[in-house]
Amino acid sequence: MLGKCIQELRMQKGLSMSELAERSGVTKSYLNALERGIKTNPSIQILEKIAGVLDMELGSLVRYVYDRQAGNAPFDSEWIELICEMKRSGISKEILKSWKDAWANNEDEDASKYSS
Numbered sequence: 444m445l446g447k448c449i450q451e452l453r454m455q456k457g458l459s460m461s462e463l464a465e466r467s468g469v470t471k472s473y474l475n476a477l478e479r480g481i482k483t484n485p486s487i488q489i490l491e492k493i494a495g496v497l498d499m500e501l502g503s504l505v506r507y508v509y510d511r512q513a514g515n516a517p518f519d520s521e522w523i524e525l526i527c528e529m530k531r532s533g534i535s536k537e538i539l540k541s542w543k544d545a546w547a548n549n550e551d552e553d554a555s556k557y558s559s
Contacts, residue, residue, distance in 0.1 A: 445485070446478040448508045452497045453478075467492040498524060 453463050460478070464471040469489055476482040485493075487501070494504040503523060529539065 444512050445483065445508050446480050448504075448511050449474075449493060449497075450478040452499070452504075452507065456497055458496070463493065463496055466496040469493060500527075 453460070458466075460471055460474050463469075464474050467474075467489075469492055473482060473485075473489075474493075477485060490504060491501050494501045497504070499507075526539075
């Protein structure tokens, strides 16, 4: 499952296996074996290298694999990146939640205007 998830994420990023290998410093043959499920226990260092090229933190990669194994739909990596970007820029969870609530309240008010 780990290898299939790496393959999915690699393809979502539009990377060939050769590009991932070159950027991560992990050999193409190792990546191939990983994606095909032949290698199933890569080191943390290898996973960190791969995650870095996929613009993810190691924890996000592990969560992605865990969710896929549990049968959950994969998360949208663009949303995750947006949230990480907001966090890096100093936007707190509380502010984000207040924006969400304000948006939801605005949508409710707009919908009530047009109901009969």
